[in-house]
Amino acid sequence: MVLKDVVSPNKGKAFMLCNEAIARGAIEADVKVVAFYPGAPTSEILDTFSEALGSFDYQMQIATNEKVALEICAGASFAGLRSLTAMKSVGMNVASDTLFVLGYTGARGGMVVVMADDPHAHSSQSEQDGRFFxxxxxxxxxxxxxAQEAKDMIKEAFSISERHRVPVIVRTVTRVNHQSGVVELEEIRRSGFSRVRWRDLKEEYLTLGEVARRKKLRMIERRGSLEREFEESAFNYILGGDAEVGTGIVTASTAYLHVLEALKVLGISGKVPVLKLGTTYPVPRRLVAGFLKGLRGVVVVEELSPYLETEVTMIAKDENPGLRIFGKRSGHFSEAWELNPDLVAKGLASALAIPYEDKSGIIEEAKALKEGMPERYPTFCPGCPHRGTFAALSQALRALSASGKGYYFANDIGCYSMWVFPPFSKADSSLCMGASVGIANGLSNVIEERVVAVVGDSTFYHAALPAILNAIHNRNKFTLLVLDNSVTAMTGQQPNLSTEFTAGWREGKRIPIEDVCRAAGAEFVEVIDAYQVKENVPVIRRALEHDGLAIVVSRRECALYGDRRKRKRGERITPYYVDKSVCRKPYACIRDVHCPAHEIDGDGQPRISPELCDGCSVCSRMCAFGSIRRSGTEGERR
Amino acid sequence: MSFDIFICGVGGQGLVLLTNALGRACLKSGLKAITGEMYGLSQRSGTVSVHMRIGEDAHSPLIPIGGADVLVALEAIEALRYIEYLKKGGLVLMNSRIMHPPVETAGLVKDRSRKYFTLEEAVSRVKRWTSMVAVIDALAAAKEGGNPNAENTVFLGCLSALRGLPLDPAKVKEAISEVVPRGTVEQNLKAFEIGMRRASEALCGYGVCRDLK
Known part of the structure; x- marks a missing residue:
C-alpha cells in the first residue's frame, strides 16, 4: 500500500486497491469511528485505516470479533458520529445478532457496514451469499x-444512513475487494473530533415485545421510502441497446463487468440493453418494471444464489407475464463458484441464441500439458511456529496410536488450517471460527478416542472462549492446543488481544491466554515454545493422557511478524544449511516438517534454500546426526 | 483493445508490488488499468496470480481464457499452471527458478525413485502453447543488481523491453522508485535495467522488443 495516496488531502487520481479506496472514501466522508475484526477479502480496509491512523483523528479499534466491531460502530452512531466496519460475510454470521436488532433501533450518525462475500470460497469456509442479510x-x-464505485458508494451510504436513520450495508465480493484501478480522489476536509453530550441527544435504542412490534411497522415503511429513493439513484442505470434484440440483461456487482466483457467478446457491445443495479435492497421495482416492459426475454447475471432473479421474476409476473427469464433456474448459469467473462459469454450466447465456441477445448488442451505437474497447496511459511508445534503433535499422536488408542483431530480457522492440505493432510473436521472446541465438547462424551482440538490466539478470543468455559464447567475431557503466534497471522498479521499492540501499532494491553484459562479453573495448562520440538513431545503426550481437559499453549510469534520486528531492530535473518559430510539421508528434517525451503539435491541429500530459510531451527532439531547448522557457525555464509 | 498481462508466482515473490508499479505507470500515462488479484490462503509459498489489464476496453477484472498477450511467471512451474490464460502464440516471460512445493519433495522422500518436475520439462510444455518464450534467471539478475528480493523488478524490466507494452519504460522506473522500500531504489532500478536487457537478448529474433540504446 502506498499510504501517501490514502492520506493526501488534495484532489487527484491514484491507482488503488479497492479496499484502500473504501478507506479513502470513508475518510473523505469524515468518518469518526472505525472498528474491525480482520477477514479476507476485507483485511486491507483494516490495514489501511491502521496505517493512516497517525494522519487523522478518527478512533479505531481492532475488536475481539465482528459482533463487537459492529457494536462499537453502533455505539458511535447512537451518539451521532459517523462509523464504519468491514467484515467478510461469514463474519456477519457472528455479528448478525446485533445487525438484526439495528434494523429495529435504527442509527443516528451515518453507519456503514462493508460486507464481503467470497464466491468460489477462495479464502473462506463456504460460498455463503450474504445478500440475504x-x-x-x-x-x-x-x-x-x-474500486471507484466502491468509494462513491461508501460516501453516499453515509448520507443514506443519516437520511433514513438506518445502517447501510455495502456488499462486495472478492473480485471487487481485490481489484485495483484508477480512482478519483476528492479533497479531504475533516471536522475535528470531540466528545458529544448524551443528555443533549438522548433517544431510545431498544426493542422488546411491544416496542419491537411497533418498530416492525416502521421498518416496513422505511423500506418503502428507501425504495422510492432508489428509483432515482444514479447507482442504477441502463445502457441502451437495440430494441429489436428483444432481450435485455439485469446484473450487478462484478457480474456487470463480466457482462460488458462478454458482450465485447460476442461482438454485440451496445446492442443488448443492460440494467445495472447498484442498490440491490430494496430493489427499485418501478425501474426494473420499466426495463422489463416490452422485452421478450431477460437474462439475469449474478453470482451465487438467484437473488436478483427472484426479484425480477416477481416483478415480471405483474408487469410482463410472458417474459422469458434466463438465469440460474433455466440452467444458463450455475449457483456454484464465481463467474468470469467466459462463463458469462457462454450463458449469454445460449440465451440470445448466437454462436459462441466455449473455452472447454482450450482448457482441455492446457490440462493435458499440465499432467504430472506438482500442485502447490497453501502451506506454512518458512519459519512458521505451527510447523514445530505440529511436528511435536505428530510424534505424540503416533505414540498414542501405537499404544492402541486412537484420536479425533478437530482443526479450526487460521494459518493452522494448512495442516488440512497435503503433504500433511491431517484433520477430522474443520468448520468455522472456534468450532473445533465446541465439536470437542460434543465428541469427547460420545466417542472412545481422545479428542484433540486446535485454535489460534485470535480465534481463542473471537469464538472459542465460550466453548472452553463450557468444557471446564461440564468437566469435559479432551486436549486443546492453543497456537499463540501473537497476531492474527492469516489475514496479514494484525494485532489482537494476544499482542502488546493495537490499531495503528499503539500500545494495547496483552491478555495472556494461560491466565484466562487458569482463572476460569482449568487444571492442566502448560505453556511451550513452538520451536522446541523434542521438549514438547512429552508435554503433549501428557496432555493427551490427562484425565480431564488439558490445555497446551504453544507460543512463538508468527515468522512474518517476527521478521518485520527483526528488520526494525536491524537484526539479520541467518539461514541454516545441511553439512553434507554428516547427513545420512534419513530425511527426518523433511518428514513432519515439510518446509518450502527444503529440497532434495541431485545427490539425494536435503538442501536448504538460503533465500527461503527463515532460520527457525526446527529442521535442525529433527536431525539425529546434527547435520543441519546455522550459516556462519562453520565459516559458511550466504 | 486492451493489453492483458497474466502475472503469476509464489507467495512472497512480490507480485503485489509488481502490480502496483505497473498500475501507477498506467496512471502516469493516462491509461485505464484494472486488476484481479488472488493471494491465496497462505501468506507465503502458495500460488499467487494477478490479472493485469490495460486500456479503455478492459472491463472485467479477469482476463478471458486464451486472452492474455503476455504471461509473466516469477516461478517456472507457475507458468504452466496458468497457461490457458495465454493467447495461442502469445509471449511468455518466465523465471528459470523452480521452487519445489513441499508436497513434491514429500513425494521424493516417500519414493526415492521419483524425480522432480524440471525446468526443461516446464519450458518444453510451455513451448507447445507458444514459441515466444523468454526464460530469465531472475534471481541471478536480482543478485547482480544487488538485492536478491528484486526478482519482481527484474520482470518489470523484461515487460518494459516489449514494444507491445503501452507504457514508456521511464514511467515504469518512476513508479518503481515510488513503491519499493526506501534504500532499495537503486538496486531495484539496476534489476530493472538488467531485466530489460535479458528479455531483449532472449527475444531478439522475434522483433517484439524495443530498440535499446
Missing part, C-alpha cells in the same frame, strides 16, 4: 463493481 434485517444494501 439485507432483506432479512430490513437494512438497505448497495453493491459496487469497481
Amino acid at each position: 439485507a432483506p432479512n434485517s430490513y437494512i438497505p444494501m448497495l453493491e459496487p463493481s469497481t
Whole structure:
C-alpha cells in the first residue's frame, strides 16, 4: 500500500486497491469511528485505516470479533458520529445478532457496514451469499463493481444512513475487494473530533415485545421510502441497446463487468440493453418494471444464489407475464463458484441464441500439458511456529496410536488450517471460527478416542472462549492446543488481544491466554515454545493422557511478524544449511516438517534454500546426526 | 483493445508490488488499468496470480481464457499452471527458478525413485502453447543488481523491453522508485535495467522488443 495516496488531502487520481479506496472514501466522508475484526477479502480496509491512523483523528479499534466491531460502530452512531466496519460475510454470521436488532433501533450518525462475500470460497469456509442479510434485517444494501464505485458508494451510504436513520450495508465480493484501478480522489476536509453530550441527544435504542412490534411497522415503511429513493439513484442505470434484440440483461456487482466483457467478446457491445443495479435492497421495482416492459426475454447475471432473479421474476409476473427469464433456474448459469467473462459469454450466447465456441477445448488442451505437474497447496511459511508445534503433535499422536488408542483431530480457522492440505493432510473436521472446541465438547462424551482440538490466539478470543468455559464447567475431557503466534497471522498479521499492540501499532494491553484459562479453573495448562520440538513431545503426550481437559499453549510469534520486528531492530535473518559430510539421508528434517525451503539435491541429500530459510531451527532439531547448522557457525555464509 | 498481462508466482515473490508499479505507470500515462488479484490462503509459498489489464476496453477484472498477450511467471512451474490464460502464440516471460512445493519433495522422500518436475520439462510444455518464450534467471539478475528480493523488478524490466507494452519504460522506473522500500531504489532500478536487457537478448529474433540504446 502506498499510504501517501490514502492520506493526501488534495484532489487527484491514484491507482488503488479497492479496499484502500473504501478507506479513502470513508475518510473523505469524515468518518469518526472505525472498528474491525480482520477477514479476507476485507483485511486491507483494516490495514489501511491502521496505517493512516497517525494522519487523522478518527478512533479505531481492532475488536475481539465482528459482533463487537459492529457494536462499537453502533455505539458511535447512537451518539451521532459517523462509523464504519468491514467484515467478510461469514463474519456477519457472528455479528448478525446485533445487525438484526439495528434494523429495529435504527442509527443516528451515518453507519456503514462493508460486507464481503467470497464466491468460489477462495479464502473462506463456504460460498455463503450474504445478500440475504439485507432483506432479512430490513437494512438497505448497495453493491459496487469497481474500486471507484466502491468509494462513491461508501460516501453516499453515509448520507443514506443519516437520511433514513438506518445502517447501510455495502456488499462486495472478492473480485471487487481485490481489484485495483484508477480512482478519483476528492479533497479531504475533516471536522475535528470531540466528545458529544448524551443528555443533549438522548433517544431510545431498544426493542422488546411491544416496542419491537411497533418498530416492525416502521421498518416496513422505511423500506418503502428507501425504495422510492432508489428509483432515482444514479447507482442504477441502463445502457441502451437495440430494441429489436428483444432481450435485455439485469446484473450487478462484478457480474456487470463480466457482462460488458462478454458482450465485447460476442461482438454485440451496445446492442443488448443492460440494467445495472447498484442498490440491490430494496430493489427499485418501478425501474426494473420499466426495463422489463416490452422485452421478450431477460437474462439475469449474478453470482451465487438467484437473488436478483427472484426479484425480477416477481416483478415480471405483474408487469410482463410472458417474459422469458434466463438465469440460474433455466440452467444458463450455475449457483456454484464465481463467474468470469467466459462463463458469462457462454450463458449469454445460449440465451440470445448466437454462436459462441466455449473455452472447454482450450482448457482441455492446457490440462493435458499440465499432467504430472506438482500442485502447490497453501502451506506454512518458512519459519512458521505451527510447523514445530505440529511436528511435536505428530510424534505424540503416533505414540498414542501405537499404544492402541486412537484420536479425533478437530482443526479450526487460521494459518493452522494448512495442516488440512497435503503433504500433511491431517484433520477430522474443520468448520468455522472456534468450532473445533465446541465439536470437542460434543465428541469427547460420545466417542472412545481422545479428542484433540486446535485454535489460534485470535480465534481463542473471537469464538472459542465460550466453548472452553463450557468444557471446564461440564468437566469435559479432551486436549486443546492453543497456537499463540501473537497476531492474527492469516489475514496479514494484525494485532489482537494476544499482542502488546493495537490499531495503528499503539500500545494495547496483552491478555495472556494461560491466565484466562487458569482463572476460569482449568487444571492442566502448560505453556511451550513452538520451536522446541523434542521438549514438547512429552508435554503433549501428557496432555493427551490427562484425565480431564488439558490445555497446551504453544507460543512463538508468527515468522512474518517476527521478521518485520527483526528488520526494525536491524537484526539479520541467518539461514541454516545441511553439512553434507554428516547427513545420512534419513530425511527426518523433511518428514513432519515439510518446509518450502527444503529440497532434495541431485545427490539425494536435503538442501536448504538460503533465500527461503527463515532460520527457525526446527529442521535442525529433527536431525539425529546434527547435520543441519546455522550459516556462519562453520565459516559458511550466504 | 486492451493489453492483458497474466502475472503469476509464489507467495512472497512480490507480485503485489509488481502490480502496483505497473498500475501507477498506467496512471502516469493516462491509461485505464484494472486488476484481479488472488493471494491465496497462505501468506507465503502458495500460488499467487494477478490479472493485469490495460486500456479503455478492459472491463472485467479477469482476463478471458486464451486472452492474455503476455504471461509473466516469477516461478517456472507457475507458468504452466496458468497457461490457458495465454493467447495461442502469445509471449511468455518466465523465471528459470523452480521452487519445489513441499508436497513434491514429500513425494521424493516417500519414493526415492521419483524425480522432480524440471525446468526443461516446464519450458518444453510451455513451448507447445507458444514459441515466444523468454526464460530469465531472475534471481541471478536480482543478485547482480544487488538485492536478491528484486526478482519482481527484474520482470518489470523484461515487460518494459516489449514494444507491445503501452507504457514508456521511464514511467515504469518512476513508479518503481515510488513503491519499493526506501534504500532499495537503486538496486531495484539496476534489476530493472538488467531485466530489460535479458528479455531483449532472449527475444531478439522475434522483433517484439524495443530498440535499446
